[in-house]
Amino acid sequence: xxxxxxxxxxxxxxxxxxxxxTALDDVSLTLEAGETLGLVGxxxxxxxxxxxxxxxxxxxxxxxxxxxxADFTALRGEALRQVRRRIQMVFQDPLAAFNxxxxxxxxxxxxxxxHGLAGRHERPAAIAGLLGRVGLAEDLxxxxxxxxxxxxxQRVAIARALATGPELIVLDEAVSxxxxxxxxxxxxxxxxxxxxxxxxxxFISHDLAVVRAVSHRIAVMDQGRIVEQGxxxxxxxxxQSATARALVAAVPRLMRQxxxxxx
Amino acid sequence: xxxRLVTLRGLGVAYGAGPAALSDIDLAISAGERLAVIGxxxxxxxxxxxxxxxxLPDNARIAGDIAWEGGMKPVPGRxxxxxxxxxxxxxxxxxxxxxxxxxxxQRHLGLDWHEAxxxxxxxxxxxxxxxxxxVLRxxxxxxxxxxxQRVAIAAAIAARxxxxxxxxxxxxxxxxVQSEIVSLLDRLVRxxxxxxxFISHDIALVSGFADRIAVxxxxxxxxxGPAADVLRSPKATYTAxxxxxxxxxxxxxLVGARA
Numbered sequence: 001x002x003x004x005x006x007x008x009x010x011x012x013x014x015x016x017x018x019x020x021x022t023a024l025d026d027v028s029l030t031l032e033a034g035e036t037l038g039l040v041g042x043x044x045x046x047x048x049x050x051x052x053x054x055x056x057x058x059x060x061x062x063x064x065x066x067x068x069x070a071d072f073t074a075l076r077g078e079a080l081r082q083v084r085r086r087i088q089m090v091f092q093d094p095l096a097a098f099n100x101x102x103x104x105x106x107x108x109x110x111x112x113x114x115h116g117l118a119g120r121h122e123r124p125a126a127i128a129g130l131l132g133r134v135g136l137a138e139d140l141x142x143x144x145x146x147x148x149x150x151x152x153x154q155r156v157a158i159a160r161a162l163a164t165g166p167e168l169i170v171l172d173e174a175v176s177x178x179x180x181x182x183x184x185x186x187x188x189x190x191x192x193x194x195x196x197x198x199x200x201x202x203f204i205s206h207d208l209a210v211v212r213a214v215s216h217r218i219a220v221m222d223q224g225r226i227v228e229q230g231x232x233x234x235x236x237x238x239x240q241s242a243t244a245r246a247l248v249a250a251v252p253r254l255m256r257q258x259x260x261x262x263x
Numbered sequence: 264x265x266x267r268l269v270t271l272r273g274l275g276v277a278y279g280a281g282p283a284a285l286s287d288i289d290l291a292i293s294a295g296e297r298l299a300v301i302g303x304x305x306x307x308x309x310x311x312x313x314x315x316x317x318x319l320p321d322n323a324r325i326a327g328d329i330a331w332e333g334g335m336k337p338v339p340g341r342x343x344x345x346x347x348x349x350x351x352x353x354x355x356x357x358x359x360x361x362x363x364x365x366x367x368x369q370r371h372l373g374l375d376w377h378e379a380x381x382x383x384x385x386x387x388x389x390x391x392x393x394x395x396x397x398v399l400r401x402x403x404x405x406x407x408x409x410x411x412q413r414v415a416i417a418a419a420i421a422a423r424x425x426x427x428x429x430x431x432x433x434x435x436x437x438x439x440v441q442s443e444i445v446s447l448l449d450r451l452v453r454x455x456x457x458x459x460x461f462i463s464h465d466i467a468l469v470s471g472f473a474d475r476i477a478v479x480x481x482x483x484x485x486x487x488g489p490a491a492d493v494l495r496s497p498k499a500t501y502t503a504x505x506x507x508x509x510x511x512x513x514x515x516x517l518v519g520a521r522a
Contacts, residue, residue: 036518043408043437150304179303180464180508191517206437209510213517236512250438252467254509256494 002069003030004200005054005168010063012049012224023049024060025224033167034198038215038232040208040247046224047204051172054202055089056080068167085115088161090154092173097157098145104131104156105141111163130159134189151182158189162197172204187214208247212236220244266332268294268426268458269315273327276310276319284310286482287327294332294425297452297459299469299490301505302479308462311479312430315460316343337426341371344419346448348431350411354403354418360387361399364418371422386417390447409440413447420451427452430462445472466502467509470494478502 012024023046031037041047052058054065056072065072072083091097098107108127112118118126128138134155145153154174161169171190175183191214193199205211211218212232219229222243228235239245274288285307292298302308313319314329317339337343347353355363364383368374374382380399387395390413403411412432419427429448433441449472452459463469469476470490477487478499485499497503 042439180510181303181504184508184510187517194518207510208438209512209514212512213510213514216518232516246439248512250442251512252438252442252465253471254467254494254506254511255470256491 003066004033004035004068005031005202006066007050007054008064008066010050010053010060010065012046012053012058012060022224024053024063027063027221027224027226029219029226029229031168031200031202033200034194035217036194036201036203036215038211038218039202039204039221040206040211040218041221041243042206042247044223045221045243047206047221048172049224050221051089051170051202051204054170055087056084081115085164086166087168087170088164088166089170089172090157090161090174092177095146095153098153100144100146102145103141104136104143104145104148107145107156108141108160108163111160115164117164126163130163131156133162133193134159149182150178151186154178154182154186155189158186158193162193166199168200168202170202170204173206174203175210176205176207183210190214207251208236209251220247266294268292268332270330271314271327272330274311274314274329275326276307276314277324278320279322279324283307283482285314285479288484290477290484290487292426292458292460294458295456296474297449297461297472299466299473299476300460300462300479301464301466301469301476302462303464303505305481306479307482308464308479309430312345312428312460312462315426316345316428318345338371340367340424341422342424342426344422344424344427346412346415346419346427346429346432348434350408350415350432350435351403353415354411356403358402359399360401360403360406360414364414364421367418367421383417383421386421387414389451390414390417391443392417408436409444412436412440412444416444416447416451420455420457423455424457426458426460428460428462431464432461433468434464441468466494466505467511478505 008028010024010027014021014023027050039047053060067083075083105127108130109123112123112126127141131138131140136155175186203211203214215232218232218235219226220241220243227241228244235244239248269292271288271290274285275283276285277283300308300311331337361380361383364386365379368382369376369379384395384399387398392398392410392413433444461469473490476490476493478485480501486493486502
């Protein structure tokens with residue numbers, strides 16, 4: 001089986017106030033179609049830089065990203081546009097990701113228009129269809145983005161990502177800002193969309209428990225490197241790296257008994 | 264646990280002409296206890312923290328009352344320490360760390376500058392900042408998020424307040440730093456016999472150290488009681504929902520192994 005996504009030797013260094021910061025250091029990983037790779041690590045470990053390189057929002061200093069068998073990092077022009085359609089993203093803060101004055105219909109209409117996926121007359125039906133896929137009512141389309149709830153906004157962000165029919169969605173802390181009672185519903189939605197459409201996810205979070213719940217495999221990052229990767233069970237139950245052990249230990253335990261220490 | 268520290272009776276808060284941010288809150292806080300106030304966005308939990316600290320903005324309309332033990336209204340900064348979610352915003356960007364921690368001690372403890380500065384160094388060591396001598400001379404932007412929060416805690420406890428209010432102090436931090444900060448707060452309030460009000464959206468996080476848990480939902484207090492009771496047999500359906508929404512390492516996974 002060929003991988004949908006394969007990164008080889010990705011490196012990236014930033015210079016800040018005369019200091020050189022290694023954000024990515026020889027990062028190699030693979031992702032199969034329809035699979036979720038959980039990417040977990042502490043703040044500053046390079047997770048978001050990796051997400052940006054995967055989306056080609058940041059150019060790596062070295063290494064390459066192969067997507068569906070072609071070197072994504074070498075593409076230009078129309079070929080790049082074609083691949084961009086197939087890789088989408090959802091970030092932590094949906095309000096920051098949208099023009100705040102836009103309506104839900106504007107936010108969903110943009111990708112349809114930019115990628116020529118639905119003509120002016122077909123667009124309302126396409127938007128209604130996208131809203132339905134993420135469990136939102138059609139009449140939400142006319143509402144301004146800033147008026148809807150945080151959970152609804154993140155559903156709209158997911159609908160926008162779905163608009164181009166992607167094979168991969170990069171989710172960078174996509175549920176971290178949501179209320180806990182809403183978070184579970186969004187995770188359920190992501191998993192059911194994956195089952196229906198075979199979408200692969202790179203699911204990025206600092207929260208190992210959430211990553212464990214939705215991922216097939218986990219890669220643990222620290223200081224720009226992948227320090228451990230493997231099936232969820234082995235990373236969570238038998239972590240080998242110091243970083244993975246610290247992440248396991250740091251997950252809050254719900255303690256219901258007096259004196260219970262959770263160990 | 265000894266005596267009452269403060270009693271809220273029918274407390275209501277609204278901002279300007281807006282809807283109630285808090286409505287009819289009855290809650291007593293005992294001296295020396297660790298009270299967790301749990302709620303989601305819009306529940307009123309931060310308003311409760313600000314009301315307790317006497318830091319509500321001018322446009323806040325307040326109903327009911329906040330009765331302090333002994334009838335003395337506490338002085339924010341001296342009798343009440345406050346730790347916010349965003350430590351970067353609560354530290355002065357153009358003052359060195361040592362100066363701003365020492366300033367609190369100088370103002371509220373009557374120390375001279377030399378004593379206050381030495382005390383600031385002790386505090387930084389107490390909050391386990393690595394290399395306290397270097398951090399004394401550093402500016403806030405030169406520190407990591409976790410270090411900034413440790414410094415903010417040092418400044419908050421510098422005047423030896425009776426009450427420490429921490430409003431989502433770990434929400435901007437990763438889980439590893441979060442667990443360090445929670446252990447630190449737990450140890451500091453134990454050692455000093457301080458009362459802690461810990462505001463959070465995460466009921467699992469507070470389950471490990473809170474004596475009592477109060478749950479806010481849509482501006483109302485839906486439940487308050489000993490932590491073990493609230494966690495084991497919640498009275499409010501909303502509390503039960505919060506507990507059921509917790510995702511831990513023992514929660515059933517949403518995806519299975521792939522063929």
